[in-house]
Amino acid sequence: MKNLVLFGPPGAGKGTQSEKLIEKYGFVHISTGDLFRAHIANNTELGKRVKEYTSNGMLVPDQVTIDMLQEEVSKHPEASGFLFDGFPRTVPQAEALDAFMQSIGSAIHYVIALDVTEEEVRARIDKRRLTSNRVDDEAEKVNKRIDEYYDKTIHVLPHYEAQGRLARVHGIGEVAVIFADLCKILDA
Ligand code: ADP
Secondary structure, three states: OOOEEEEOOOOOOHHHHHHHHHHHHOOEEEEHHHHHHHHHHOOOHHHHHHHHHHHOOOOOOHHHHHHHHHHHHHOOOOOOOEEEEOOOOOHHHHHHHHHHHHHOOOOOOEEEEEEOOHHHHHHHHHHHHHHHOOHHHOHHHHHHHHHHHHHHHOOHHHHHHHOOOEEEEEOOOOHHHHHHHHHHHHHO
């Protein structure tokens, strides 16, 4: 089983590339953002707890996120590989993921960061706002999400770099070219 963390700031293209990777490699897609949105839409207990954070562009507390992720992974014993999208977003989440994967006899095999500048990310989310229907795509919330990324999430990179598991892909340009670069890493 091969597991991949796709990493990058909000608007880096994780969702777009995830779809293509799933189609090609058959990963089970675990997007914590999608999971939170589904809980909120279904008005579950978890949804009620996290709504305040997600709608304001703030990270959900680690333990809540980690518990939800572990539950989701456990639902797919048949999976031949997981693609984690939007997780881990903090160093404690990365540590929890390592420990959890080890506990189920697995590991994170690839961490690929989509390199996109802050300027590009802001421009993309500005555009997405017109069609996304996401309350957190409002300008002020976007600023908060980007701040959270540079404040908390970016520190996950040195965590994986120290373990020799980090690869970087230039994330600006044609979707197909970026996808081909991702595939090169996974097929190597
Ligand atoms: P983006 O498009 O900004 O990358 P996502 O769809 O991945 O956003 O996530 C939306 C929101 O869900 C985040 O702003 C945050 O509130 C919450 N969230 C998603 N993943 C995590 C996580 N790993 N840890 C904490 N909060 C998270």
